[in-house]
Amino acid sequence: SYELTQPPSVSVSLRQTASITCSGDMLRNKYASWYQQKPGQSPVLVIYEDTKRPSGIPQRFSGSNSGNTATLTISGTQAMDEADYYCQAWDGSVWVFGGGTNLTVL
Amino acid sequence: EVQLVESGGDLIQPGGSLRLSCGASGFTFNNYWMHWVRQAPGKGLVWVSQIYNDGSDRRYADNVKGRFTISRDNAKNTLYLQMNSLRVEDTAVYYCAREIGPSNKGGTFDIWGQGTMVSVSS
Numbered sequence: 001s002y003e004l005t006q007p008p009s010v011s012v013s014l015r016q017t018a019s020i021t022c023s024g025d026m027l028r029n030k031y032a033s034w035y036q037q038k039p040g041q042s043p044v045l046v047i048y049e050d051t052k053r054p055s056g057i058p059q060r061f062s063g064s065n066s067g068n069t070a071t072l073t074i075s076g077t078q079a080m081d082e083a084d085y086y087c088q089a090w091d092g093s094v095w096v097f098g099g100g101t102n103l104t105v106l
Numbered sequence: 107e108v109q110l111v112e113s114g115g116d117l118i119q120p121g122g123s124l125r126l127s128c129g130a131s132g133f134t135f136n137n138y139w140m141h142w143v144r145q146a147p148g149k150g151l152v153w154v155s156q157i158y159n160d161g162s163d164r165r166y167a168d169n170v171k172g173r174f175t176i177s178r179d180n181a182k183n184t185l186y187l188q189m190n191s192l193r194v195e196d197t198a199v200y201y202c203a204r205e206i207g208p209s210n211k212g213g214t215f216d217i218w219g220q221g222t223m224v225s226v227s228s
């Protein structure tokens with residue numbers, strides 16, 4: 001079965017750049033999406049089709065996808081960005097989520 | 107306002123059955139594929155099931171295949187998940203989600219409900 005691998009945790013200093021990776025076989029041939037989830041809340045889409053931002057998502061959120069790795073980048077990280085982040089892709093028959101990355105803003 | 111609202115979660119004994127509902131509003135429900143995604147306490151998101159906009163195709167994660175059935179009533183703008191033979195490991199918050207942009211490279215879940223809790227315990 002297809003798997004997406006994320007680091008369990010990432011730390012970033014306030015106003016610095018955070019990068020969260022998501023690795024999967026031939027991921028570059030699939031669209032990667034990213035979701036933000038804060039404690040007690042539902043997931044919120046922050047990046048879709050590798051690089052696109054839904055309306056209402058701040059410009060500091062960006063995405064890329066090449067090789068076997070998709071990356072979510074948060075530039076000028078704010079305290080409010082502290083959350084769990086999940087990548088997601090479709091392997092042709094089922095939809096797959098990464099295990100999630102807890103982002104801590106120091 | 108585009109919205110999904112789940113209901114039907116409960117505390118149930120192993121082996122029991124439960125039906126979850128997800129009411130949609132603010133968009134043309136019958137234009138979209140819909141999904142169920144679950145999250146066990148303290149764990150990550152796990153895809154459960156998907157249904158085409160017209161109900162003509164349904165897919166399931168391996169660990170629920172044969173026990174769960176997804177369905178929809180487009181006249182009522184409602185998505186369902188019938189869960190039978192429930193196990194302790196099915197304990198989770200169950201979210202319904204709308205998919206946009208399905209293509210040969212995949213789609214994404216742009217709208218999520220607030221979730222409904224299913225607890226399976228004796």
